[in-house]
Amino acid sequence: MSELSVESTAREMAAAVRERRISARELLELHLDRIGQRNYELNAIVSLDVDRARAGAAAADEHLASGAPVGALHGLPFAVKDTHAVAGWCTTYGSPLFADHVPDADELIVERIRRAGVVLLGKTNVPEFAAGSHTFNTVFGTTLNPVDPTRSAGGSSGGAAAALASGMVPLADGSDMGGSLRNPASFCGVVGLRPSLGRVPEWPLYNQWETTSVGGPMARNVGDVALLLSVIAGPDPRAPLALGDPGPTFAPPLDGTLRGLRVAWSLDLGGAFEVDREVAAVVEDAGRLMARSGARVFGAHPDLAAADDVFRTLRAWHFQAKLGPLLAKNPTSFKQSLADNIRAGESLTGADVATAYARRTALAETMRVFFQSYDVLVLPVSQVPPFPADQEFPTAINGVEMGSYLDWMRSAYFVTVTGCPAISVPAGLTAGGLPVGVQIVAPHGAERRLLEVAAAFEAARGGAA
Template sequence: MSTDLCYRTARELADLVRRREVSARELVAAHLERIERVNPELNAIVTLVPERALAEAAAADERLARGEPVGPLHGLPVAHKDTHLTAGIRTTSGSPLLRDHVPDADELIVERIRAAGAITIGKTNVPEFAAGSHTFNPVFGATRNPYDATRTPGGSSGGAAAALAAGLHPLADGSDMGGSLRNPASFCNVVGLRPAPGRVPTHPSAAPWATMAVQGPMARTVADAALLLSVIAGPDPRSPIAIDEPGSVFAGPLERDLTGLRVAWSADLGGTVPVDPAVVGALAPRIAAFTDLGCAVEEACPDLTGADEVFRTLRAWQFDLALGPVLDRHRDQVKASLAANIDQGRTLTGPDLARAEVLRAALYHRMREFFTRYDLLLLPVSQVPPFPIEQEYPTDVAGEPQPDYLGWMRSAYLVSATGHPALSVPGGFTPGGLPVGLQIVGPHRGELAVLRAGHAFEQATGVGSRRPDLTA
C-alpha cells in the first residue's frame, strides 16, 4: 500500500486526501518510509524534516475535518530544490560556503507551493550553485540515477528528478537556465517544463529583469506538471517581468484533438549539434505517435544562428553578477568549471553584451516566423544518455570533442536562448535501459500547447509509466 501510494499521480493523491480516503498523515508517513528505504542509495533528498512534515500533515487533516477550504496541493509531500530558499530549513546550494545556511523566509515559488497546501518534507540535491547538468557537490556528494545507480540523474534539478522517479514525492520544483529542468527529467524518465520567462515569477533575485534563468515544475506525468504550474504561475508585483495571466489557465484537463497540427522534428537541430546514436534510436520510432494522433510531421528546424553566443554570453554575465563576490572571497572553495565561467563573465565588455542582445532579437524573429509555419518543434532533450557518475561531463558526443562542461547540452541551451517554452517528456529507452526524453518546444508563451501535446504523446506511448527497479 505504501509503494502504491508513492507512485500515484499528484492529482489522484490530492483527490484522495480531499475526499478523506487517505489522510495527509498517512500520505506523508508513506513517503517518509519510502525515503528511508530508497534514498540512502540514491542520495536524492539531502535534507529531511520528518517531524515538521508530520506536524504539518496533522494540521492539514484538522483543517479538512473542520470543513475549511483547502488548496489544490493540500496534504501532498514536496521536497524543494536546494537552491530555493526555505524558511527554517537549510538551503546550501551544494556549496560548503552555505553548509549551515538557514533562510528566514521562503522564496516565492516555495511560498506559492506551500500556500496551495503542500507539505515540505525536505530539500533535493543540486550541483554546486546549480552549475552543470550533473548533480554532485562537496557537501552531500553525488545523486544516483534510479534506473542505473552507476549513472548520473542529470542536473541541476537532479535530486528532484531522481526523487520523483523513485517515488519519494509526487511533485517537485526546479529551475532551468541551460536545461536544468529538462535534462534531469530526460535522464530519469519524468516530466520537466521550462516555462517562458516571467510565467513563474521569481523573488528574491539579484537580476529580476534577466530572462535566461527560469523556475518551473517537475512531475511524473504531464498533467501533474500542469497542476503544479497552475499553482506557481501568475503575476506578482515583486517580479517586473511576471506575465499577467493567472496560473489557473493550466489547471484544467489537457485532452485535445491534435488533428491538423503541423509538427517539425529534428534529431540534430538541422545538423548543427552531434547526438549520440542511442538517443536518436530511442526517439525516432516514437515520433510516429504524432502522425497517429493526426499531426502532419516533417523534418525541419529553425535557424538557430547566434543562439550559442547569446546563451554563453548572457550566462557568463549572470554568473559573474550573482557569484563574482563569492569567487573573490573563496576561489579555493569554488569548483574549477564554475570559477572559469565566472571569470569568463568578467572579460565581457559592453559591446559583447550589446552584440548578444542584437543576436537574440534576430533569433526571436526567426523563431516567430518559424512558428507561423509549424505549431510544435520536436527535438532530443539531451545529446547523450545518462553518463557514468564518476564523469563530471561528457568530453565528446558521437565522437565530436566538447569544449567544456556546457557543450554537450546545446540541444537544451540553444532553446533557452530563444525564450520559448520547452517540455521534457519521457520519449524512450536505450537498448541498455537508460531513459531518453523528447523535447517539445512551443510558440512564444505557448506552455499550454506543449503541455497538451506532451500529454497526448504520453498517453499514446506509455513510456513514462515504466518504473525503475528499486528493490530496497
C-alpha cells in the same frame, strides 16, 4: 486507508486527501517509507526533517477537519530544490559556503507551493549553485539515477528528478537555465517543463531583468506537471516581467490531440550539435509515432546558429555578476568548471553583452516567424543518455570531443535563449534500458497548448492520462 501508493498520480493523491480517503499523515508515511528504502542509495533528498514533516502533516489534517478551504496540493509531501530559499529550512545552494545557511523568508515559488498546502519534508540535491547538468557537490555528494544508480540523474534539478522517479515525492519544483528541468527529466524518465520567460515569476532576484533562468514544474506525468504549473504560475507585483495569465489557466484536465498537428522535427537543428546514436533513434521513433497518430511531421528547424554565443555570453555575464564577488573572497571554495565560467565573465565588455541581447532578440523573432508555419518543434532534450556518475560531464559523443562542460547541452540551451516554453517527455529507452526524453517546444506564452500536445504524445505511448 485508500489503495493509493507512492506511484499514484499527484492528482489522485490530492483528491484522496480532500475526500478523506487518506490522511496527510498516512500519505506522508507512505513516502517516508519509500525515502527510507531508496534515498540512502540515490541521495536525492537532503536536509530531511522527519519530525517537522510529521508536524506539518498533522496540521494539514487538522486544517482539513476544520472545514477551511484547502489548496490544490493540500497534504502532498514535497521537497524543495536546494537553490530555492525556504524560511527556517537549511538552503545550501550546493555550496560549502552556505552549508549552514537558513533563510529568513520563502522565495516566491516556495510561497506559492506552501500556500497550496504541501507538507514540506526536505530539499532536493543540486550541483554547486545549480551549475552543470550533473548533480554533485561537496556538501551532500552525488545524486544517482534511480533507473541505474551507476549513472547520472542529470541536473541541476537532479535531486528532484531522482526523487520523483523513485516515488519519494509526487511533485517537484526546479529551475532551468541551460536545461536544468529538461535534462534530469530525460535522464530519469519523468516530465520537466521549462516555461516561457515570465510564466513563473521569481522573487527576490539580484537582477529582475535577467531572463536566462526560470523556475518550473516536474512530475511523473504531464497532467501532474500541469497541476503544479497552475500553482506556481501567474503574475506578482514584485516581478515586473511576469506574464498576466492566472495560474488556474494551466490546470488539468488536458484535452489535446496529435491529429492535424504541424510538427517541425529536427535531430540536430541542421548540424548544430552532435547527438548520440541511441538518443537519435528514440527521437526518430518519436517523430514516427506522432505521424502515425495523425500529426503532419516535417523535417524542419529554425536557424538558431547565434544561440551558442548568446547563451555562453549571457551565462558568463550572469555568473560573474552574481557570484564574482563571492569567488574573489573564496577562490578555493568553488568547483573548477564553475570558477572558470564565472571568470569568463570578467573580460566581457558592455558591447559584448549588448550584442548578445540584440542577437537574442533576433532569435526570438526567428521563432515567432517559424511558429507561423508549425505548431511545435520536436528535437532531443539531451544529446546523450545518462552517463556514468563518476564523470563530471560527457567528454565525447560518437567520438566527437566535447571541449567543455557545456558542449553536450546545446540541444537544451539553444532553446533557452529563444524564450520559448519547452517540455521533456519520456520517449523511449536505450538498448541498456536507460530513459531518453523528447523535447517539444512551443511559441512563447503557449504553455497550455504545449501541455496538451505533450499529454497527447504521452497517451500515444500508452502513458498516464
